[in-house]
Amino acid sequence: MNADMVQEQSGASVGFHTDDEHTWHRVHPVSPLVRGWVAVAAVVFIFGRNSLESVFSGGWDGNPGSLAQTAGAPALVILAVVGAAVVIFGLAFFLSWRFTRYQVTDEHVHINSGVVFRQQRRARIDRVQAIDVVQPLVARVFGLAELKFEVADGGKSALKLSFLKLGEAQRLRAAILARASGAVADPASPGQVHEAPETHVLALKPGRIIAAAFLGSTTIFALCVVVAGVVAVRWSGEPAILVAGVPIFIGIGAGYWKAITGDFNFRVAVSPDGVRLYYGMLETRAQTIPPGRVQAVGISQGPLWRLLGWYRVHINVAGYGADSSGHGSRTVLLPVGTLDEVMAVLGLVFPDPGVENPFAVFIAGLRGPGNAEGFVHSPRSARWIDPLAWRHNAFRATDTALLCRHGVIFRNLQVVPHERTQSLRLRQGPLMAALGLVDFELHSTAGPVRPLVHHLSVENGKQLFAEQAARAATARRIHRKEKWLAPDAGPVIEPATAVIDPVQTSQQQPTQEQDHGD
Amino acid sequence: MGRKNLRRQHSSAIDPGDVVFLRVSEKLITARFIERGLTGLIFLAITIVPLVLRLTGVWSGYPAWLAWGLPAVVVLSIMWEMILIPRQVRAIGYAERDDDLLIRGGIMFHRVMVVPYGRMQYVDVTMGPLERMLGLSTIHLHTASPGTNAMLNGLPAAEAARLREQLSARGEAKLAGL
Numbered sequence: 001m002n003a004d005m006v007q008e009q010s011g012a013s014v015g016f017h018t019d020d021e022h023t024w025h026r027v028h029p030v031s032p033l034v035r036g037w038v039a040v041a042a043v044v045f046i047f048g049r050n051s052l053e054s055v056f057s058g059g060w061d062g063n064p065g066s067l068a069q070t071a072g073a074p075a076l077v078i079l080a081v082v083g084a085a086v087v088i089f090g091l092a093f094f095l096s097w098r099f100t101r102y103q104v105t106d107e108h109v110h111i112n113s114g115v116v117f118r119q120q121r122r123a124r125i126d127r128v129q130a131i132d133v134v135q136p137l138v139a140r141v142f143g144l145a146e147l148k149f150e151v152a153d154g155g156k157s158a159l160k161l162s163f164l165k166l167g168e169a170q171r172l173r174a175a176i177l178a179r180a181s182g183a184v185a186d187p188a189s190p191g192q193v194h195e196a197p198e199t200h201v202l203a204l205k206p207g208r209i210i211a212a213a214f215l216g217s218t219t220i221f222a223l224c225v226v227v228a229g230v231v232a233v234r235w236s237g238e239p240a241i242l243v244a245g246v247p248i249f250i251g252i253g254a255g256y257w258k259a260i261t262g263d264f265n266f267r268v269a270v271s272p273d274g275v276r277l278y279y280g281m282l283e284t285r286a287q288t289i290p291p292g293r294v295q296a297v298g299i300s301q302g303p304l305w306r307l308l309g310w311y312r313v314h315i316n317v318a319g320y321g322a323d324s325s326g327h328g329s330r331t332v333l334l335p336v337g338t339l340d341e342v343m344a345v346l347g348l349v350f351p352d353p354g355v356e357n358p359f360a361v362f363i364a365g366l367r368g369p370g371n372a373e374g375f376v377h378s379p380r381s382a383r384w385i386d387p388l389a390w391r392h393n394a395f396r397a398t399d400t401a402l403l404c405r406h407g408v409i410f411r412n413l414q415v416v417p418h419e420r421t422q423s424l425r426l427r428q429g430p431l432m433a434a435l436g437l438v439d440f441e442l443h444s445t446a447g448p449v450r451p452l453v454h455h456l457s458v459e460n461g462k463q464l465f466a467e468q469a470a471r472a473a474t475a476r477r478i479h480r481k482e483k484w485l486a487p488d489a490g491p492v493i494e495p496a497t498a499v500i501d502p503v504q505t506s507q508q509q510p511t512q513e514q515d516h517g518d
Numbered sequence: 519m520g521r522k523n524l525r526r527q528h529s530s531a532i533d534p535g536d537v538v539f540l541r542v543s544e545k546l547i548t549a550r551f552i553e554r555g556l557t558g559l560i561f562l563a564i565t566i567v568p569l570v571l572r573l574t575g576v577w578s579g580y581p582a583w584l585a586w587g588l589p590a591v592v593v594l595s596i597m598w599e600m601i602l603i604p605r606q607v608r609a610i611g612y613a614e615r616d617d618d619l620l621i622r623g624g625i626m627f628h629r630v631m632v633v634p635y636g637r638m639q640y641v642d643v644t645m646g647p648l649e650r651m652l653g654l655s656t657i658h659l660h661t662a663s664p665g666t667n668a669m670l671n672g673l674p675a676a677e678a679a680r681l682r683e684q685l686s687a688r689g690e691a692k693l694a695g696l
Binding site: 427458473 | 534632
């Protein structure tokens with residue numbers, strides 16, 4: 001707590017040394033302003049407009065005294081209010097900066113914050129699920145960035161460090177990832193880490209992003225609105241009805257804007273620390289997903305995209321949850337890509353497809369229908385409830401993953417590695433029981449991908465249920481490595497303290513000293 | 519460890535073969551009768567108000583078919599539920615296998631769920647006032663997935679405690695990363 005123990009940000013060293021127990025750092029002093037600029041701007045705007053209005057409405061007769069009089073409030077009062085605002089904001093910003101400290105040790109990331117309600121958070125580095133370096137527009141002006149450290153708690157509470165100098169944020173990211181990977185430290189300088197080199201994989205051209213946005217579901221919706229509008233005008237003979245469409249079209253425009261600016265400059269790179277995604281026009285984001293942190297992958301294709309052979313790839317990462325911040329694009333591994341690009345990114349997150357001919361299998365999974373490449377689809381009786389899709393709804397288990405295919409118009413392929421299976425469920429309603437069908441659900445962590453196989457025959461469903469449970473159990477036994485660069489020493493047995501005790505009688509957790517296990 | 523089952527367990531086509539399911543306590547039937555009965559009575563009390571008003575002449579404009587029909591529907595649905603409850607409770611079953619816990623349930627909407635021990639994040643054991651009176655507990659298994667809705671109602675308290683200990687021991691032995 002002593003002031004002398006607190007170091008200001010040191011940007012001098014090239015590498016990064018992890019901190020000992022007593023070294024604490026502060027975020028950049030400008031950060032509260034970057035976070036709270038909206039409030040400041042609002043106050044400035046209100047006072048500025050009032051005083052400007054008074055200037056113009058009061059006229060200008062060359063007499064400063066009369067100006068103050070006509071303004072309805074003496075200049076002194078305005079000054080006092082502005083002064084008070086500056087002091088209050090300044091004090092609040094100063095305190096919030098002063099009370100926020102962080103520390104990155106070899107094992108943990110600590111963040112202490114809060115003036116009145118103090119919060120101390122501690123997260124285990126080896127439990128990191130993903131790290132984002134985010135630069136909102138205002139932060140970019142100052143050359144600052146926010147570091148987001150995700151642990152597996154369903155996207156509820158990432159550890160955030162806002163804001164640091166961009167270089168500092170990148171160094172911290174490298175340090176955390178190096179510690180999480182379990183890479184052997186350089187014996188000459190223990191504690192020193194270097195950023196892992198990264199290799200460019202692919203980048204999307206602006207034209208593709210724009211075309212993809214205009215051929216997406218927003219356009220289908222817009223077409224529906226236009227058709228509905230035309231029908232309404234024809235039917236009622238009142239063109240004024242179209243006014244009601246204005247807010248809808250503003251919304252549609254905003255949707256396009258979000259899709260384009262959010263995914264702009266999308267770039268994928270890979271490093272030993274994991275897959276790195278860069279994107280954004282105004283707010284830029286660099287996501288790092290370490291190896292083995294992807295819980296499930298979903299590849300989808302709408303009807304308009306089929307004409308161009310484009311796909312979108314979603315992922316489930318335990319820390320992201322269903323979090324929709326950043327326009328829901330955090331869970332997107334590839335916003336729009338051709339088959340080859342999809343295969344390229346799949347290869348990054350999922351290096352071992354577990355089949356000899358992965359291309360053929362995945363193409364069969366993406367295109368269907370039928371039972372090519374070992375896919376098992378719904379039985380004939382399913383056509384009563386699935387007249388179009390029954391030959392498309394199918395699954396295939398490879399040695400390493402389960403592939404679930406569904407849909408005719410909106411096509412979808414879900415891939416879940418066996419070792420990421422959380423739990424399984426079979427469901428059957430009365431109608432399905434009559435037709436001899438069953439739904440198979442595979443539970444993954446919270447996210448956009450919800451693996452499901454519709455309307456299997458009871459026999460296939462039961463077999464899949466039993467086999468998948470066994471496959472998942474086997475895969476878990478083999479695959480126990482959390483630290484991906486650590487030297488292999490047989491199956492890694494977790495120390496007893498590594499996780500939250502699996503048995504707790506209460507779901508409630510104290511906010512203080514929260515230990516983020518998995 | 520399950521109670522002696524005098525009546526045959528409800529079974530469905532989707533049950534995995536060669537698994538013997540343990541049943542929950544028959545006292546759960548009583549618990550559900552009381553619980554559903556009370557909820558039903560409250561609904562009945564609400565829907566019967568217009569009928570009373572009509573019969574007493576305060577609100578004679580209220581249509582007769584609605585005044586009689588609404589409570590009748592409520593009474594019928596309560597009775598239907600009451601008929602189903604014993605079968606529903608007897609359909610609940612669980613089985614501890616080497617690697618996972620199986621839970622089954624439902625008579626019209628069948629479901630079978632498997633939760634691997636190594637995937638359990640924590641186990642909740644809860645006891646409401648009604649359950650406490652009857653000596654029952656509810657056990658709820660949580661994994662990292664929000665889709666895992668593995669709940670077992672109506673376990674005798676001792677059995678719930680045993681199961682919790684058993685699950686935690688096996689969970690620790692089989693624990694895997696996410």
